[in-house]
Amino acid sequence: MTRRTNGSHVADTRPAARSPKGYNRRETIAGLLFISPWIVGFLVFTVISMSYSLVLSFTSYDLATNTMRPVGTANxxxxxxxxxxxxxxxxxxxxxxxxxxxxxxxxxxxxxxxxxxxxxxxxxxxxxxxxxxxxxxxxxxxxxxxxxxxxxxxxxxxxxxxxxxxxxxxxxxxxxxxxxxxxxxxxxxxxxxxxxxxxxxxxxxxxxxxxxxxxxxxxxxxxxxxxxxxxxxxxxxxxxxxxxxxxxxxxxxxxxxxxxxxxxxxxxxxxxxxxxxxxxxxxxxxxxxxxxxxxxxxxxxxxxxxxxxxxxxxxxxxxxx
Structure with missing residues (x-):
């Protein structure tokens, strides 16, 4: 990058301004990496488990054969x-x-x-x-x-x-x-x-x-x-x-x-x-x-x-x- 001084061009040694958007993106990525164990645990042990139990509540589950039979709202x-x-x-x-x-x-x-x-x-x-x-x-x-x-x-x-x-x-x-x-x-x-x-x-x-x-x-x-x-x-x-x-x-x-x-x-x-x-x-x-x-x-x-x-x-x- 050059800048004009008294009719001549000289090199601009000032550091380029840091993009706020890029800086925030890096912070977001770092934050997500730090909390990723909790996110994985929340998804596996809460979201997926609750979703599966909701499906299970409308079925009759046989543990011996590991099969589910839909029963509607009977439960x-x-x-x-x-x-x-x-x-x-x-x-x-x-x-x-x-x-x-x-x-x-x-x-x-x-x-x-x-x-x-x-x-x-x-x-x-x-x-x-x-x-x-x-x-x-x-x-x-x-x-x-x-x-x-x-x-x-x-x-x-x-x-x-x-x-x-x-x-x-x-x-x-x-x-x-x-x-x-x-x-x-x-x-x-x-x-x-x-x-x-x-x-x-x-x-x-x-x-x-x-x-x-x-x-x-x-x-x-x-x-x-x-x-x-x-x-x-x-x-x-x-x-x-x-x-x-x-x-x-x-x-x-x-x-x-x-x-x-x-x-x-x-x-x-x-x-x-x-x-x-x-x-x-x-x-x-x-x-x-x-x-x-x-x-x-x-x-x-x-x-x-x-x-x-x-x-x-x-x-x-x-x-x-």
Whole structure:
């Protein structure tokens, strides 16, 4: 490249301007290469798997011969006619209504306690998070001992103060509360999220409330809760989804030996019954239909929650109320 100077042409040694379009293309390619393992995993284990299960839900699959026979909507019709499907759905909804408020309350209490600790807060954060790191099998083994109706530590502690404890794992009325207690044991992940939200509340708001003479309770309900309401709303959605997919706790407490004859009907959750249909009775078509029904239910509930959240959640940008 040359440039004209005082009527003569001289070589232009300045570097050529970099094309923004080419630069962005290289960045895009590099980014796609870095996330390609996730993209491949998402396509193989999510998109393709879900598409195949949707096809499977309209068929009768024979595992022995690896053949599929189209049955139309027979699997979905069987969902309505099967009383155990409806019973498991009822148990799952009841559990979710109990578990979400309890887990959210415990997580919020833990977060408030951790936020109020000064020196040594790192130690308590690690201590509170340890249950989250415990394997589900180990947790179930511990709660089998704690919730034993005759020799369990919880009933022994209640007997020491003159209270007769229930048969936690045998009485249908106490089966779901038992699993709720076990689920609340590992809410440290939610507590950490809430702790971050609490630490993000502007200190000026608390100082203004103190000047106005607001007490701790009024400050908590009028400042803290509204300011962390987006985080609370996020956790309500995620905890609801997790509760509707409950499997580990119920299976490890009541179905770990592979037999369900001795398990109470109150412990039959939707995820457990889906597992039984797929991997014990090898009724993969019905199991796939059950999975898609659960997907539709969770999607509907999430849409309702998002709609209500626009009115109930406070956003600093002015959205919500």
């Amino acid at each position: 979905f019709e069987q969902l309505v006619e099967n009383p155990r499907v409806l019973a498991s759905l009822g148990n799952t909804f009841t559990f979710a209504l109990m578990a979400v408020p309890v887990e959210l309350s415990v997580a919020l209490l833990m977060a408030v306690l951790l936020n109020s600790v000064g020196r040594g807060s790192a130690f308590f954060r690690v201590l509170f998070y340890l249950p989250k790191m415990t394997p589900a099998v180990a947790t179930a083994a511990v709660f089998l001992l704690l919730l034993n109706g005759n020799q369990g530590a919880i009933n022994k502690a209640l007997a020491a103060i003159g209270i007769q404890g229930p048969q936690w794992l045998l009485d249908p009325a106490w089966v779901k509360p038992s699993i709720v207690v076990m689920s609340a044991w590992a809410v440290a992940g939610s507590a950490v999220i809430l702790l971050a939200a609490l630490q993000g509340v502007p200190i000026e708001l608390y100082e203004a409330a103190a000047i106005d003479g607001a007490g701790p309770l009024r400050t908590f309900t009028r400042i803290t809760i509204p300011m962390i309401s987006p985080t609370l709303f996020f956790l309500v959605i995620t905890l609801t989804i997790a509760s509707l997919q409950v499997f580990d706790q119920a299976y490890l407490l009541f179905y770990r030996d592979g037999a369900d004859s001795s398990a109470p009907e109150a412990a039959l959750f939707y995820g457990v019954y889906l597992y039984q249909q797929a991997f014990q009775q090898f009724n993969f078509g019905l199991a796939a239909a059950m999975a898609w029904l659960l997907f539709a239910i969770i999607m509907l509930i999430t849409v309702v929650q998002l709609t209500l959240g626009k009115r109930l959640v406070h956003y600093e940008s002015g959205q919500g109320s």
